[in-house]
Amino acid sequence: MKNIFKTCAFIALGMLATACSDNDVNVGMIDESRYSIGEEGVIGSILDNQGRRVFSKVEFRDTATVVFNVHSSLAATADAVVTATYDASVLEAYNKSTGNKFEALPESELTLDGTMTLAKGQTVSAPLSIKLKSNGQQSHESTYAIPLRMKVTSGKGSLPTIDQTKIVFVKDLTALPSVKDKVTYDKEGKATEPVKVFSCMEVNDTNPLNNLCFTLKKTGAPLIDGVILFSSNINYNDKTGRVYLSHNENNTAIFSNRMKYLKPLKDRGMKVYLSVLGNHDRSGVANLSKETAQDFAREIKATCDAYDLDGVMLDDEYSNYGEAYGVPGFVNRSNAAIARLYYEIKRIMPDRDMIVYQYGSTPSGQTVDGVPAGEFIDYVLHDYGNSWDVTGDYPGMPFSHLGLYSQEYTGRYFSNAGALQSLVDQGSRAHMIFAMDPNRSNYYRQLQSMQAMARVFYQDELVVTKNKDGRFYQKDWVK
Numbered sequence: 001m002k003n004i005f006k007t008c009a010f011i012a013l014g015m016l017a018t019a020c021s022d023n024d025v026n027v028g029m030i031d032e033s034r035y036s037i038g039e040e041g042v043i044g045s046i047l048d049n050q051g052r053r054v055f056s057k058v059e060f061r062d063t064a065t066v067v068f069n070v071h072s073s074l075a076a077t078a079d080a081v082v083t084a085t086y087d088a089s090v091l092e093a094y095n096k097s098t099g100n101k102f103e104a105l106p107e108s109e110l111t112l113d114g115t116m117t118l119a120k121g122q123t124v125s126a127p128l129s130i131k132l133k134s135n136g137q138q139s140h141e142s143t144y145a146i147p148l149r150m151k152v153t154s155g156k157g158s159l160p161t162i163d164q165t166k167i168v169f170v171k172d173l174t175a176l177p178s179v180k181d182k183v184t185y186d187k188e189g190k191a192t193e194p195v196k197v198f199s200c201m202e203v204n205d206t207n208p209l210n211n212l213c214f215t216l217k218k219t220g221a222p223l224i225d226g227v228i229l230f231s232s233n234i235n236y237n238d239k240t241g242r243v244y245l246s247h248n249e250n251n252t253a254i255f256s257n258r259m260k261y262l263k264p265l266k267d268r269g270m271k272v273y274l275s276v277l278g279n280h281d282r283s284g285v286a287n288l289s290k291e292t293a294q295d296f297a298r299e300i301k302a303t304c305d306a307y308d309l310d311g312v313m314l315d316d317e318y319s320n321y322g323e324a325y326g327v328p329g330f331v332n333r334s335n336a337a338i339a340r341l342y343y344e345i346k347r348i349m350p351d352r353d354m355i356v357y358q359y360g361s362t363p364s365g366q367t368v369d370g371v372p373a374g375e376f377i378d379y380v381l382h383d384y385g386n387s388w389d390v391t392g393d394y395p396g397m398p399f400s401h402l403g404l405y406s407q408e409y410t411g412r413y414f415s416n417a418g419a420l421q422s423l424v425d426q427g428s429r430a431h432m433i434f435a436m437d438p439n440r441s442n443y444y445r446q447l448q449s450m451q452a453m454a455r456v457f458y459q460d461e462l463v464v465t466k467n468k469d470g471r472f473y474q475k476d477w478v479k
Contacts, residue, residue, distance in 0.1 A: 043080045043118060043157035044072035044125075046150060046166065051396050053162070054375045055350050057143075057169035061176075064132045066146075066168055070116045070125035080155030082116040084128055090147035090165045098348050105144035105170050109135060115153070130168065138172040141266075141308070143351040145169055162370075169351040176269050180219035182458050187425050193400055195424065195457040198355075198381060198432040200228040200275070200313075203250045206437040207473035208261055212268060213438065214450055217461040223450060226271040228313050228355070229254065230434075232303075233279035234296070241329065243283045243292055245276065245299045253477035255307050262307065271310035273355065274303060277317060282327060284319030286338040286361035292329040293337070297344035304352060311353030311378070312345060314338065316360030339363035339373055346376035353378040356394075358386070364393030372396055381432045382406055384413040387422070403430035409446050410435045420456040431457075438472040 048056050049067040058064050070082055086107045095101055111131040118125040130146065138144060146168040152158055182194040201208050214223040235246045247255060254261045262272050278284045288296060300312055316338060324330040331337050338361045342354050354377050356362050362380075363373040374396030381403035382390075391399050404423045405415040423431060431453070436446060447464070454462040466472055 041157050042160055043076065043082075043152065043155075044070040044123075045160060046082070046116070046163040047071050049127075050398055052375055053396070054371050055346060056166065057171070057351055058132070059171045059173055060132060060134070061172075061174050061181075062134050066130040066132070068116065068128045068130075068166070070118045072118065072123050075121050075123055076118045077120065078155055079120050080118045080157050081153050082118070082125065082128075082150055082159065083153040084112055084116075084130075084148045084150050084166075086110075086112070087147055087149040087165075090149055091145050091167060094145075094147075094167055100348065102143065102145040102169070102351075105132075105138075105146050109133065109138075110146060118155075132170065132172075134172050134174040136174060138175075140171065140173045140175045143169050143171050167350070171351070173269070177267065179221045179269065182216065182219055182221045184424060184429065184457055185459055186427075193429045195429045195431055195453075196225040196379075197223060197453060197457070198226045198228055198273075198379075198403065198430065199224045199436055200230050200432055200434045202435040202437070203229050203231075203254060204248070205475065206435070206439070207475050208254065208272075209264060209467075209473040210436065210438055211265060211270060213465055213467075213472060215463045215465065216454055216458055217463050219458075219460065222268050222270055223454060223462065224270055226273060226310070226353075227265055228273045228275050228432075231275040231277040231315065234276055234283050234285055234319070235279050236281045236283035243288065243296050243329065245296070245303060246279065249478045257477070258307050266308065271353070272308075273311050273313055273353065274300065274307075274309045275313045275315060276300070277315045278319030280318055280320060282320055282323035282330065284316060284321055284324075284333065285314040285341055286316050286335070287319070287321050287324050287330050287333045288337055288341055289329050289331050290340055290344075293341040293344045297341065297348060300345055301348050304349060309352075311349070311355060313355035313357055313381070314342065315357045316362070333361060335361050335364055336366050336368075337361070339366035339368050342373075343368040343371065343376050356380045357383070358390060359383045362393075364390060379403060379430055381430065384408045384434070385415065385419075387419075387426075399427050400429040402428055403432050404428045406432040406434065407449060408434045409437065409442075409449070410440070411442050411445070414445065414449050417452045417456055420452055424456060439474065 046068050047053050058066050091104050113129040116125040116128045148166045150164050183191045184194045186192045199211050208227055211224040211227050232251050233246045321333045342363050346354050356377055358380050366373045372395045374394035377394050379401045384406050387404040405419040407415050451462045454460045
């Protein structure tokens with residue numbers, strides 16, 4: 001940023017079966033052409049209501065409904081019924097294949113409602129609903145899994161192997177502090193999915209705790225939804241021949257004192273993300289071979305596990321790719337290579353968010369092991385001020401997860417209220433600010449921008465609360 005499976009075929013991880021009501025399901029908007037069925041006798045593929053076939057997760061408070069349908073590119077020639085059953089062995093197999101240790105959500109905490117009946121002449125089945133109700137006992141810091149086995153129980157035909165099992169990853173946020181949810185209103189005044197504001201923090205200069213200082217008057221909710229720690233680096237060790245993840249003294253100080261600098265953000269409901277940036281050697285996020293990408297993905301997962309991070313953003317800048325030509329473990333820089341890295345990260349961290357910074361090489365237009373980019377990408381954040389629609393390059397990712405009109409708070413790019421309103425009117429529900437720092441001399445300009453976000457995104461007022469000393473948080477680690 002200026003100044004960012006072929007795994008066991010028996011597993012189909014069903015990324016975003018969002019918390020919704022039955023009225024929210026709009027299967028007619030899903031592009032089934034991505035999943036044309038070519039095998040004779042195969043009845044279709046199983047997608048969630050956001051069009052995701054491979055990675056599904058839901059975060060909810062109190063209750064939620066996850067919905068699946070069978071989709072076929074051709075009208076059914078006869079009725080067929082697909083039934084889902086809770087099957088713990090599906091999760092056991094997945095954990096064994098990936099080295100994960102996800103716990104199953106107890107079967108008693110969910111209800112499977114309905115069957116996916118694909119009627120003769122139809123291309124979309126009736127819905128299967130998975131209804132969740134919190135018992136108040138699940139930790140909001142843990143992710144649980146719903147393991148399902150899908151089977152054709154009536155009629156002719158079969159499901160592709162990838163659709164015969166699904167795992168839905170669930171995080172119950174009911175136990176988080178009681179703060180009213182943020183609401184965004186569309187141009188008709190209807191409450192919709194709220195805009196998520198990502199604060200990409202320049203940690204060399206700024207204490208991330210400053211994200212706690214800006215809240216909304218009506219709801220008490222933080223203005224910021226996700227804090228991206230900019231940035232750790234990808235580096236190459238000439239002696240070992242390995243690519244590794246490195247942290248400078250500022251990252252190290254923050255990670256080493258996670259309870260002081262990161263847990264307060266998490267306790268207020270914010271997500272905290274790792275970011276990875278090139279660092280002037282031959283390694284980069286867009287030139288790793290498959291095997292090197294798998295190895296580096298494991299290191300990223302270990303870091304996210306160690307510091308309770310919610311995902312990763314990759315930024316393709318500042319790598320000397322020319323130095324890698326002909327070196328084992330590397331390939332030519334490409335969109336396909338960065339897509340492979342994202343995919344390998346998602347494969348072993350299906351419960352966490354993958355964020356693309358739309359600059360340099362990106363996974364756009366790529367398919368990895370038969371899985372299109374939008375299946376393993378959760379958010380795409382445009383470079384400063386940009387707003388064109390790139391969702392066609394990320395099939396399976398909804399337009400609402402494309403961040404428009406990003407801002408650069410050192411003074412190089414601020415988006416006005418008109419641009420923010422356009423974001424809402426177009427249906428985007430993601431936005432990024434970079435290098436917010438209330439201790440910088442242009443704080444008043446930053447404040448005006450955040451006040452505009454509160455008004456436009458949530459029809460609310462911004463409240464500024466400093467720390468107990470009556471100041472904004474200072475950088476109090478490495479000088």
